[in-house]
């Protein structure tokens with residue numbers, strides 16, 4: 299069965315049973331929250347208009363036990379479908395996030411972080427009877443404690459203006475042009491998630507071309523953002539109406555690939571040795587290496603050993619000695635060579651060599 303970049307229709311547990319194990323890098327799941335809105339109970343805004351909350355049939359369960367049973371079953375299937383180093387992000391509200399978290403742990407998932415999505419424009423508590431419920435929680439978990447899950451740390455820092463990304467994320471709820479309408483100009487779906495939230499999740503927790511599973515597709519927000527970001531997706535949904543509007547949405551998406559999508563900030567620099575740089579003529583045996591005060595040592599071995607005060611040591615040991623440091627330092631942060639009469643950091647020379655190697 300071809301399931302890549304497709305919407306699969308049916309009951310999510312049954313559909314997942316037919317997919318091959320360990321196929322997916324990541325799962326974003328926005329399941330029924332089991333809001334338990336009282337049958338027939340209407341909510342009114344302060345000015346008197348009716349508020350259209352989530353009282354859809356797909357969110358109804360006979361009891362918390364049956365909700366937990368359903369949660370255990372779909373999470374078991376996701377677990378089977380995730381690669382060993384895969385991870386999952388499940389979103390829900392206080393109505394069910396504790397049960398979901400407990401079942402995740404019971405099944406062997408390892409909760410890495412809980413993320414608070416703080417809504418900048420939450421629905422008010424119309425009756426003024428309790429706190430305004432202004433956040434939802436995302437549980438980010440790997441398949442096991444030892445899994446090497448994807449985390450684009452530096453991309454997160456970049457997206458957060460140079461500061462380490464925290465676990466409280468502020469976004470408005472989905473509204474305006476982003477909100478899908480049906481042909482009668484009515485809101486298509488009660489729980490459409492904002493693209494900005496999915497953008498951050500996908501940027502931080504996946505790589506380019508990764509295959510992402512969403513077992514509760516709805517308006518296909520996950521697929522739309524995944525496609526825009528150069529990732530692949532499999533969306534599962536039962537409702538034909540959501541599928542038909544969701545497919546239209548997916549068809550209009552054009553990929554936009556920037557440094558964030560490519561996670562260039564997180565790419566590890568190419569490993570190169572001093573020996574190969576000497577062989578390529580980037581350093582020369584007998585040349586002088588300086589610290590910032592002009593003190594010098596001589597490169598005497600292609601392995602990177604320097605002669606300093608008539609003793610031959612590794613360049614890192616010499617750099618530490620020159621800088622009066624007892625701890626081990628990285629010589630590439632401290633030493634310079636002369637090029638065209640100017641002091642150039644040996645790190646800069648190494649970067650030039652890396653660039654040349656990548657181009658080759």
Ligand SMILES: C[S@@+](CC[C@H](N)C(=O)[O-])C[C@H]1O[C@@H](n2cnc3c(N)ncnc32)[C@H](O)[C@@H]1O
Pocket residue numbers: 308309310311328329330331356487489490491492513514515516517518519520534535536537540
């Ligand atoms: C919370 S909504 C997901 C909304 C989606 N994230 C979006 O941004 O539009 C959950 C979706 O799961 C679907 N659903 C619920 N139970 C399902 C089941 N057992 N099998 C397949 N789909 C299901 C519902 O029809 C609903 O569209």
